Amino acid sequence: MTSAAPSISMLYQPRLARRKACNVVFYVTGAAVCAMTVALLATLIGVVLKDGWTFLTVRFVTSFPSRIEPELAGVKPALFGSLCVVLMTGVISVPLGVGAAVYLSEYAGDSRLNRFIQLNIANLAGVPSIVYGLLGLAVFVRWLHLGSSILAGSLTMSLLVLPVIIISAREAIAAVPQSLRQAAYALGATRWQTVRAHVLPSALPGILTGVILSLSRAVGEAAPLLIVGAAAFMLSMPGSQAGGGAWNKLVAIGTDNFAVLPIQIFNWCKEPDVVFQQLAAAGIVVLLAALLAMNSVAVGIRLWHQRKRTW
Template identity: 50%
Template structure:
């Protein structure tokens, strides 16, 4: 039965109303998740800001909330992140260079590629168990900074490898060909041309990977980073605590004051992460502009 003009226009009206409603619905959902971030940050800052002073930064943990601070955790995190950077950046970037520049398209590189992709999806706590069994027990490194750093390096290696490969892929083949035509060897080409050209992209990936390792808690709990450390580590073999561990410890206590301390710790942690992310975004934007 053919529709009358009036029915048709009503039908069209209905379809357009549906479309408008859908657009508004999607926008509302998206903005509410942005709002959620705002609520989260607001919640954390009103709880924690009052505790955030020099005393908090420069004190060791304590049973008494008013004397407790995050000094050992902050220093532990700085130690940890430095060691992780020293271990994971050379290995990760080397792997990416090998896969992109040297390995060719053979079976081995395919296997490594699939393997790295799968490693990226392994839950962090499984890396914790690996670290506990291999580094803490088997190599008898004890519950030390170096055990934590090695475990964390394995955890973020896939991230660094994947990001570095993406960066290396963007280097135009012409640059390599130009170097080869002047008689440069493969490594000379890679070192003097490919690496500098992809450096900003690699740095972005590395910073994001390192900022992930700052926030990871579960693997450190597994390898036994301590929750109550009233001293500063002096070398890689010392035991340690880290910021997320200290925050976990405070959150899991029942007293309200410790929750507020946790909020103060979270502010410090997020400030560090934000600074790192901002650096990464800054590098990315600068290179995007240059590439144009």
């Protein structure tokens, strides 16, 4: 039928050289972008380390800030405050966020209301953090009379990170293959038994990634806590005036005023004297180290979990 088709292979024009060139171009571009990112980060850390080097001693993390004697200043209350806030934020937001994600993906059907809720959660993830600060000020500080406390700050931070935790946990849960759920249901498992034994363990690495990303964000945020009324600098530890048992002490810490690292850094940065710039740089290094430690804990949990899975 075809009129004298010379050869079928003539119809293919592989242009192999051109395709391979494209491949090389992309490879080089990708590598360059990657290198730029790493270089940027390295420069940042390098500059900060150079500026803050003189202050990076054990004394820096065990001393209180001081305006009169800046060379003796430290970040002890701010570091403590940051750790308390992130710990409490995690305790509040992780169960709530993972619970909401499990409900939305495993229990709630695909209803109009459900889709509306999910759309709103996605929107909440994009709301500026300062808005959460205002909400926290109105609801937790004033209305619930929690004052400018670690508890109020943590609740505010929980609101901030909840949408991100819910979204990432939902994605991790959605990535668990349907065949796994069917296998469990076919054995007469309830929804909760299926979720508890199979869905959550399989989704755990993804959930952890989301939790760590959002808690890291919480550690670095200054704006909401500024609004909630975190102290510019503290000359005593939160709850240090309280006596009595461990519980009293804990309550006192939770309800006392507090400082956090980002605000401490911000305050030092505002000072004109160069020594304060160096203090700020040292504070940044401490903040980065805290973030790194948090990430390592997450990686550790993930590895431990993977090892456990092979029984």
